[in-house]
Amino acid sequence: MAGLYIHIPFCKQRCLYCDFFSTTLLSRREEYILSLLKEIEERQNEAGEAIRTVYIGGGTPSTMPIECVEAILRKIKSNDVTEYTFELNPGDATEDYLSRLRRAGVNRLSIGVQSFQDDLLHLIGRRHNARQAKEAVRMAQKAGFDDISIDLMYALPTQTMDQWKADIRTALSLHVQHLSSYGLMYEEGTVMTRMRDQGAITETDEETENAMYDYLCARLEEAGWTHYEVSNFALPGYEALHNSSYWDGTPYIGVGAGAHSYIGRVRSWNPADLEAYIRGMEDGSLVRESETLTDRDLYNERIMLGLRTNKGIPLSDVNVRNGHEMVTKMTVKDQLLRITEDGRLVATQKGLHVLNRIIEDLMI
Numbered sequence: 026m027a028g029l030y031i032h033i034p035f036c037k038q039r040c041l042y043c044d045f046f047s048t049t050l051l052s053r054r055e056e057y058i059l060s061l062l063k064e065i066e067e068r069q070n071e072a073g074e075a076i077r078t079v080y081i082g083g084g085t086p087s088t089m090p091i092e093c094v095e096a097i098l099r100k101i102k103s104n105d106v107t108e109y110t111f112e113l114n115p116g117d118a119t120e121d122y123l124s125r126l127r128r129a130g131v132n133r134l135s136i137g138v139q140s141f142q143d144d145l146l147h148l149i150g151r152r153h154n155a156r157q158a159k160e161a162v163r164m165a166q167k168a169g170f171d172d173i174s175i176d177l178m179y180a181l182p183t184q185t186m187d188q189w190k191a192d193i194r195t196a197l198s199l200h201v202q203h204l205s206s207y208g209l210m211y212e213e214g215t216v217m218t219r220m221r222d223q224g225a226i227t228e229t230d231e232e233t234e235n236a237m238y239d240y241l242c243a244r245l246e247e248a249g250w251t252h253y254e255v256s257n258f259a260l261p262g263y264e265a266l267h268n269s270s271y272w273d274g275t276p277y278i279g280v281g282a283g284a285h286s287y288i289g290r291v292r293s294w295n296p297a298d299l300e301a302y303i304r305g306m307e308d309g310s311l312v313r314e315s316e317t318l319t320d321r322d323l324y325n326e327r328i329m330l331g332l333r334t335n336k337g338i339p340l341s342d343v344n345v346r347n348g349h350e351m352v353t354k355m356t357v358k359d360q361l362l363r364i365t366e367d368g369r370l371v372a373t374q375k376g377l378h379v380l381n382r383i384i385e386d387l388m389i
């Protein structure tokens with residue numbers, strides 16, 4: 026089974042923290058869709074396995090007219106797809122758009138809420154407000170969506186613990202099934218990083234960020250949710266299949282500007298350049314860069330991706346020099362990892378705070 030990722034790079038405005046590949050050149054949407062449809066047509070069988078999950082992400086897919094989304098979905102020929110996810114900006118939600126999405130086959134929504142606090146949404150440059158976010162969830166439920174994920178951000182400048190607790194309370198009160206939550210990252214070249222460097226905003230300290238994360242994990246666990254990946258939580262049975270396939274090495278085909286694919290040992294990617302993509306697909310000159318993963322790369326990926334999940338990695342997979350000593354130190358002395366009854370290494374709550382460091386230590 027394989028996954029299909031479809032990238033829609035358009036956004037109506039740029040969020041101040043964003044370093045993803047996206048563009049506000051909405052006038053190029055029609056040409057882009059034509060190229061995208063062509064690429065889906067040409068490449069959907071490339072993995073040699075039936076497509077089981079489809080994820081339309083961005084950018085902001087909901088900047089697309091619904092007719093374009095319908096055309097994309099009609100292009101996908103697999104009868105084995107069980108999960109169609111679509112990323113929605115709350116500011117784009119209308120009853121008509123959502124019902125048509127549902128009728129076109131989308132059965133999972135990922136809504137970019139980020140916060141239920143208007144001041145924070147404004148500060149990070151989002152174009153929707155808290156009322157629209159709640160309304161988007163309500164409209165989606167009315168349109169028949171019963172698998173809804175929302176994104177929430179923490180460690181935002183000026184965000185208090187009380188605001189964060191209120192956001193989690195609101196999220197739970199909305200009866201959604203899935204939550205993805207990320208601490209704000211100050212990526213190089215973004216407006217927020219510039220603001221921080223100029224002293225206009227203050228970065229949240231590590232202790233507060235960890236406390237926010239711990240509160241989130243504890244509160245959701247208490248509410249019966251599964252913490253199945255470092256940043257992802259779900260009610261039982263609602264873990265995202267598409268995302269899980271990234272973590273367990275399932276092949277995926279990525280179409281659209283900047284999209285990555287992973288088939289066999291080969292990772293390839295389209296140019297993250299709107300015009301080069303449109304032109305390249307139009308005249309057949311598109312050049313995809315690629316790399317073949319070595320045994321070492323594959324080992325490192327397994328460590329990196331596996332330790333992010335609640336399944337962890339088999340203890341026997343650890344292949345680093347002094348592996349036994351290192352694992353003993355991390356499990357017994359530092360309590361960053363634990364060994365499950367079936368012999369797997371899983372990060373503890375303490376370990377999740379320093380996961381990148383653990384991963385680095387276990388990579389070769």
Ligand code: SF4
Nearest residue numbers: 036039040043047084
């Ligand atoms: S909507 Fe998403 S992709 Fe677009 S600018 Fe904001 S964070 Fe970036």
